[in-house]
Amino acid sequence: MNALKKMFAPVDMTMGKPWEDILIFTVPMLIGNIAQQLYNTVDSVVVGNYVGDNALAAVGSAGPILNLLIVLFIGISVGASIMVSQYFGARKREDLSIAIANSIVLTGIASILVMIMATVAAKPLLILLKTPESILDWCTSYLRILFLGVAGLAFYNILSGILRGLGDSISALLYLIVASVLNIILDLLFVVKFDMGVSGVALATVIAQAISSVLCLLKLMRMKELFDFRLPYFKVTRQHGLNIIRLGVPSGVTQAIMSMAMLIVQSLTNSFGEKFIAANVIVMRVDGFAMLPNFSFGTAMTTYAGQNVGARAYDRVVQGARQGTAMAIGFSATITGLILIFGKFLMGIFTNTADLVTLSMNMMRILAVGYIAMAIIQSLSGVMRGAGDTVTPMWISIVMTIVLRVPIAYGLVHLTRSAEFPGGRRESIYISLLISWVLGAIITCVCYKRGKWREKAI
Structure with missing residues (x-):
């Protein structure tokens, strides 16, 4: 019983061997991220096999718009997680209590705003992106259902971020596994039995996310030994509200920029037709798993x-950054290797169309080396964010996506036009992504070495 209680207790990462702290914290989160990736993956598998390739393309085309319109939650989540981890490291109970309560209130406000604006904007955005007429209605219904139930997605991300800031990655994992299993069951029920198509997949996701967020909230309410969960703390204070915004806005802007770049490139992707759109969906689903070690x-x-910044242990931060990045590279290389070996089997899960599987696998091979670069970017950017420097990773993302990725994608498509490929070669889209990742890793290393992050603690 004591061992089980210890497993679900917050982890103090200011003591012990850095690599052990990081690894013990990362493994449950990696498993949890795999479970979260199953949300979209199962959606795609069920839709691709039971509805068709066009429905698969519809779910994928909706992704960039969904990512763009949830940037508010990304910002609040990152800001809350950084504040919670620093106050926890500094042993400031009252500040920790206020930060958690303020984050919950801001999430509620953001959920209402996104629900109203995004539901109205979904179809006009899809039309603007030249979404093929054959999948437009499916895309619209999928997005509108997700946005009407966006509070579940929002609160899970923020509350699980708070749990991780407290060093508890096990609870978030457990609740996400419960939600993922429920999501799979509901997908099959709504799509296979009730024949609800793309709408059924969206509804299953909304219900599963809502349940995971409720479980996270109940867990936080029981953690009275660390902070106070009382009504007075739910009044948004100037200091804590501004800190959440200051720390979170750059991360939200980063996500918005990346999503905007994806939207611009999605327009280019759409120009190659439904088959390439479907292949892109498959690649992005497998890519989601390849990225899991990096994000974790x-x-x-x-x-x-x-x-450790909260505890003013800067030497320990540097030591952990070196060891954590090395482990991230190792994990990423292993998973990328497995995907290259078993990729065709994985992609065959999404569709029975043989040439679609071959096309998807060819695109995946282009990206392979880039996952090592992303391991460096994510690990060192994570260190800078944790220290309170969320602006530098934002600028790195701007350079990677706006300055590098988008112009290179359109430039390569233009340069590869020929009689055989009048619209340019499709590989250009993935080559541009690989180039931007590699250059982004070099820029990230330089920015980390400069050490400006040392001056940003709250």
């Missing part, structure tokens, strides 16, 4: 750096 270590490094 990035989040772990944010918590690790936040707690």
Whole structure:
């Protein structure tokens, strides 16, 4: 019983061997991220096999718009996680209590705003992106259902971010697994049995996310030994509200910029037709799994750096950054290798169309080396964010996406036009992504070495 209680207790990452702290924290989060990736993956598998390739393309085309319109939650989540980890490391109970309560209130306000604006804007944005007429209605219904139930997605991300800031990655994992299993069951029920198509997939996701957010909230309400969950703290204070915004806005802007770049490139992708759109969906689903070690270590490094910066243990931050990045590279290389070996089997899960699987696998091979570069970007950016420097990673993302990725994508498509490929070669889209990742890793290393992040603690 004591062992089980210890497993679900917050982890103090200011003591012990850095690599052990990071690894113990990362592994449950990696498993949790795999479970979260199953949300979209199962959606795609069920839709691709039971509705068709066009429905698969519809779900994928909706992704960039969904990402663009949830940037408010990304910002609040990152700001809350950084504040919580630093206050936890500094042992400031009252500040920790206020930060958690303020984050919950801001999430509620943001959920209402996004629900209203995004539901109205969904179809006009899809039309603006030249979404093929054959999948437009499916895309619209999928997005509108997700945005009407956006509060579940929002609160899960913020509350699980708070749990991770406290060093508890196990609880978020457990609740996400419960939600993922429920999502799979509901997908099959709504799509296969009730024949609800794309709308059924969206509804299943909304219900599963809502349940995971409720479970996270109940867990936080029981953590009375660390902070106070009382009504007076839910009044948004100037200091804590501004800190959440200051720390979170750059991350939200980063996500918005990346999503805008994806939207611009999505317009280019759409010009190649439904088949390439469907292939792109498959690649992005597999890409989601390839990225999991990178995102997991990035989040772990944010918590690790936040707690140790709060404790003013800067040498320990540098030591952990070096060890954490090395582990991230190792994990990423292993998973990328497995995807290259078993990629065709993985992609065959999404569709029975053989040439679609071959096309998807060819695109995936282009990206392979880039995942090592992303391991470096995510880990070192995580350290900078945890220290309170969320602006530098924002500028790195702007350079990667706006300055590099988009112009290179359109430039390569233009340069590869020929009699055989009048619209340019489709590979250009993935080559541009690979180039931007590699150059982004070099820029990130330079910015981390400059050490400006040391001056940003709250």
